[in-house]
Amino acid sequence: MFKLLIAEDVKIVRETLVNAINWQALGIVLLGAVENGEEVLDWLKHEEPDLLLTDIGMPKMNGLELIEAVKSRKPDIRCIILSGLNEFEHARQAIKLQVLDYVLKPIDPEAIEKVFVNAVEVLSKEREERHALTIAEQAVKEKLPNLTEALPHVAWTGSLKKKKLVEQAMKVVKEGYTRKELTLSDVAAAVGLSDKYLNLLFKEVTGVTINHAIIRLRMEEAARLLKDPTIKIYEICDRIGYTDQDHFRESFKKQYGLTPTEYRNKFL
Known part of the structure; x- marks a missing residue:
């Protein structure tokens, strides 16, 4: 259900x-x-x-x-x-x-x-694919120690390839995170992977999803801009790719424990 x-x-x-x-x-x-x-x-x-x-x-x-x-x-x-x-x-x-x-x-x-x-x-299809992927990953993990001993170079190459793909994705995210329309699909297309596989790979290597990475970068940039009192908060909201100030305020408070105004007041 x-x-x-x-x-x-x-x-x-x-x-x-x-x-x-x-x-x-x-x-x-x-x-x-x-x-x-x-x-x-x-x-x-x-x-x-x-x-x-x-x-x-x-x-x-x-x-x-x-x-x-x-x-x-x-x-x-x-x-x-x-x-x-x-x-x-x-x-x-x-x-x-x-x-x-x-x-x-x-x-x-x-x-x-x-x-x-x-x-x-x-x-249902997506749920089945996730289940199959989990089973496959578990099977690989169970066999991985033996594979590593027998073919250490192959194991290392696979790991390196994953990191390289994630680095490419992160580069796309860093270059475009202020765009309002940036989506997981945009990043996946840029590195030539499916949305689902890239998100799984990205989370495996970094611990967060693509969307969470975009939000984190936006909040870090907002924190930097908030230290400049000449920049209005609504201007910061627009600069980092948000269309809704309430949404921006909630996301910022979730990451820093303070509203944008409260955070700014710390530096006045």
């Missing part, structure tokens, strides 16, 4: 999504249906859904901003957009944010069911 969270500000649409679809029959547990992006972010503090279905046009934080915020916190959550705004610009932004699918209003339960049948198939 996969866990789903819904974000939709229109009550009648929200209730239709909850009641008109047999989520359990689709292999989905519906965690809840909330009114806005802030409530979604509150949910993420105590629960991690596998899927997020979100409207685009919502108060406080639109669906695209919400997806960006969710991805920065929980990169593995797959997102599906629900909207009556059949515009190319929204679809283009959604592709950049690696949205799994795009559903248009008015609500058609059958169409939504088809989208989620496909989503469950995608997630």
Whole structure:
């Protein structure tokens, strides 16, 4: 079973999504249906859904901003957009944010069911691949001592190759982390690897995912800029690739234990 969270500000649409679809029959547990992006972010503090279905046009934080915020916190959550705004610009932004699918209003339960049948198939395949990868890695680890004794040069070459690939990825991240649109897919394409494999490799070598590395670099640059009182905080937010000041404030406090303003005041 996969866990789903819904974000939709229109009550009648929200209730239709909850009641008109047999989520359990689709292999989905519906965690809840909330009114806005802030409530979604509150949910993420105590629960991690596998899927997020979100409207685009919502108060406080639109669906695209919400997806960006969710991805920065929980990169593995797959997102599906629900909207009556059949515009190319929204679809283009959604592709950049690696949205799994795009559903248009008015609500058609059958169409939504088809989208989620496909989503469950995608997630099931990914779960199976992760499981197979874990088993394969464990098998390699069990055989590694013998291989190292017999073929030390081969073992070292494999390790070196991984480090070189991660170094290339880190170079791409360092050169582009201030770009608002920088994604895992961009970095993976630059080094010629799949998103999933690069993220696994990067975490194996560095201990963090690509997205976490981007956030860390952004926060370090923000800390440096905050020491200059002539630069406004909203300017720093823009310089390091954030579109939402609240999101920037939360990310900064998570890393440094202080809000940007509190951090700046230490140096005045």
